[in-house]
Amino acid sequence: MLVSLNWLKNYVDIGMITPEELAEKITKSGIEVEGIEYIAEKSENVVVGYVESCEKHPDADKLNLCQVDVGEEKLQIICGAPNVAQGQKVAVAKPGAVLPGNFKIKKVKLRGVESNGMICSLQELGIEEKYVPKDAVDGIYVFPDEVAVGESVETLLNLNDAVLEFDLTPNRADALSMLGVAYEVAAILDQPLNLPDEDVEVADEDANQYISVKVEDKELNPYYGAFLIKDLEIKPSPLWMSNYLMAAGIRPINNVVDITNFVLMEYGQPLHAFDYDRLETGKILVRRAKQEEKLVTLDDLERTLSGDHLVITNGEEPVALAGVMGGASTEVNDNTTTVLLEAAYFAPAAVRKTVRDTGLRSESSTRFEKGIDPNRVRRAGLRACQLLQKYAGGAVLQNAVEFDELDRTEKIVEMNTNEINKRLGTEISSEEIVHILKKLRFNFEQNIDDFIVYAPTRRGDISIFEDMLEEVARIYGYDNLPFTLPAGASQAGALTAKQQLKRDIKNYLQGAGLVETITYSLTNEEKISKLISPEIKEQNPAPVALAMPMSEDHKFLRLSQLPELLGSLAYNEARNQSDLAYYEIGKIFVSDEKGLTKQPEENLRLSGAVTGTWIEQPWQQEKKEVDFYLVKGIMEGLFDFLQIPVAFKQESLSDMHPGRCATILLDEKVIGFIGQLHPLLEKQIDLQETYLFDVNLEEVFAAYSNIPAYSQIPKYPSIARDIAFILDEEVQAGDVKAVIEKSGAPLVIQVGIFDVYQGENMPEGKKSIAYSLLYQHPEKTLKDDEIEESFNQIIETVNEKFNAYVRS
């Protein structure tokens, strides 16, 4: 909503307050003012001039040499506009004038002839072209005859206006009218209100002789008023009205259209003018459209309608889309002499569907959708009649022809001073509340501290106590509310164990060198099926798709975080940032339903991807690229830290390197996987070797015990023994380790692998793996022979199981 302050001043005295101060006050008490627009910053030295003569420039075909009377003097001005002519009254910028865009007017010579000023178009004076009347777009502006030569153009064209741009919340439909804004500003400034009257002198004839009105659906259209105005003369509107319309962002057309628009902006009531003669039947029938019924609207487009749409008909055919747009066949044109003026109340539901289906959103439909003031419908019709009589020379016929089932009662809200103070934390007196209600111009009854408020119908947003609480609070001023803290003992807040654990996991990963990322949950068709963890795949998930995606790229809810994470890697790689270690904790969305009937399971996962160099720029050691054992180490460290025993099992998963991939098992159950991304995929998205991990955090949370079991710090010394086995190269180190652990239990408390060797001095097809064993007994110092016995036992078992022998 654009609010012209010059227009507003007709209804409320805003005194000497600056537009900025007013904007601040309005913003603080209810409606956000988004911006202030000045039509022209400066427009001194621009006056009305009379073109006494206009001849061709002797040396330039397209230029005119004009002698212009500007009151105190006569100026010779060269003008290039095609429409300039002798006898016109025009806007003349005299030398010294500064036009918008800091365009300074000086005396100049054009092709040898002196020019002492400029004849201006409206655009040159600061009016946006889209609001300039069509016939004035391509040339200079020509004033109506009655303006006086020498008069300042600033006031004549409203160039000194400031326009406030309101950012309205949906509840404040009342401020979609100048009167509504006037009520608001009058309340804020505590000023009297000067409302327009709707007095109109009517002709002898009765509109009922010409019109009949019938409404089929009183829910959708509880009021329809048809006014008849005869003997109209179509011509331009008065200057002041055009000015206000342009300031409000509406292009002036002709007096009849302008008046309906003016009243629309003034009262917030959409009106529509039908050419009575072109309506042909004199009948108005409001009904739902028939299936496939057609109507050519004012924009010359044919609309196909259905029973969802309310239409105005002439008894037979649709002539307007109710509340949205008129039809072309009954449009007012230059030959119109008789107008049927519609002032109606269309319910929001009647308009919303039409707007949605046709895409026609207009100043009118917006107001119907948000709800108009039932008490202003008829008055707006009368106001328009008054203006049509005055500015179009029309004769207004007696009596509007009406269908009227409209509820105009005010809502009653009870409130009490103590309750208000209790809710706000204030000590507002009943006298103060009375003052606030008077400023708001709400009717009320008072009994000491009890109030009965009659919420005015212009404020459709007020219906319960809390609404009035807001009214009182905002006029009282939120700045005046005290700062308090909630009473009552405050309990201590804390993260839940799970929330704390999540943070601990993040801290661990970040300490281990990984960078947290956040990617999109919505992904595309190609990515949706990639890199899904086996335990999720097992559930046969059907991808959850949006009904109406914005783009193909964000269509499905992800089943793995990894594809989007890889996208982030590729983004960096493409910018020569190749050493990356990323992780993300987020949800995937799992459902096995083809058509979703219930919420999918939201599975929290920890996913990571590392690529490039892990240890960079070494001058004293070898540069280290990321590898399988890096991600495995990170995972082992994590589960160690969480004290959750997991195992890794070699597995070939799709999209992964078949020989460098393992599932993570917890109690035999898969809870995720690690490994290298399949080299073909790496190539496809231009990544170097990339290693991934993916863990089901829900399973981790379930397995985690918040308070670790207490275990005694061992009192007795531990003894370390090392041993290296020569093994067949296919034997997996972990399998041997498992056998050592089992065979050495309970004396062996830890088994490590510290060397793997294959190559020179090693028989063909063999490798050596060195293990470190740690012996310890909780209750005694182990004797050498006890250790020796166990050690030999282990060697024997390993030799037997793996066809191994000890490397000497």
Next chain:
Amino acid sequence: MKEQLEALQSEALEKIKAAENLKELQEIKVAYLGKKGSLTKVLKGMGKLTKEERPVVGEIANRVRESITEALENKSELLEKKALEEQLEKEAIDITLPGRPVNVGGPHLLTSIIEEIEDLFIGMGFEVREGPEVETDYFNFEALNLPQGHPARDMQDTFYITNELLLRTHTSPVQARTMREYKGEKPVKMICSGKVYRRDTDDATHSHQFTQIEGLFVDKNVRMSDLKGILDTFAKKMFGQERKIRLRPSYFPFTEPSVEMDISCKVCNGDGCSVCKGTGWIEILGAGMVHPNVLEMAGYDPDIYSGFAFGMGPERIAMLKYGVNDIRQFYTNDIRFLKQYHKA
């Protein structure tokens, strides 16, 4: 013999003094004090002495031995120290070479902001709640006083999956779920954060996915001034003690009265500048007193209970606090962007 001993002593002491390394010193030790050493040899000749002379010479001999031993020890210590010094000098390294790199990761800026806000409210006794990202129409809208056909539904263009299921457009359904869980029987003091989704085309200021964090406080006799007090505490801790707040009326279907909270502009201290578009204030969050319909639907009697709620966008806070100027940067994960904020 006495003379012999004294000559031996001075000779030994002289040699010790002249010794240049531990090896030499050891040789001296052997030469004088060893089994075949000079002193031992002299002492072997003691048998020839008279009974009276023996204790006297014995005492001298002891003194000589002690003196040589002490000199040896002192010298040894000195030489050891010198040797160590020499060794350490040899061990000197080029400290201008770079250190061994340590890989350090870090949190996403949005996580840092969310955790900072969470911690702040945990300190004020709030608990942290969570909820699903795929929501029902009921919890996302109806339970928050946004029935079908409510014009404010247009304020939040929604990604629907089915007629009933959608991607949550805000974190507010977590409020409704929490209140329902508490069955209208006990106070609610919660904060929740998470991803939300809207049908927006991604550009510098819009993202189809973004985050929200919001809080809810429901109890008997909760006042609007309490909301103002809590928000003031929050704003000062988050943005600095010298920041002022102001509330101005706004509209949210789930609160009444509804407000927006601005903080005084840090750049111009409220005088007006380009950052605050000349107003001196910067919009931070939306808030309000919980609408009685919302309380009632969740099982709280609005005649007994009242409450307030507030919500904000961590992206916006990051943009204000750290000058991030394109919302997409939070989701493209450019390593240069992410690393920049690891100490945030």
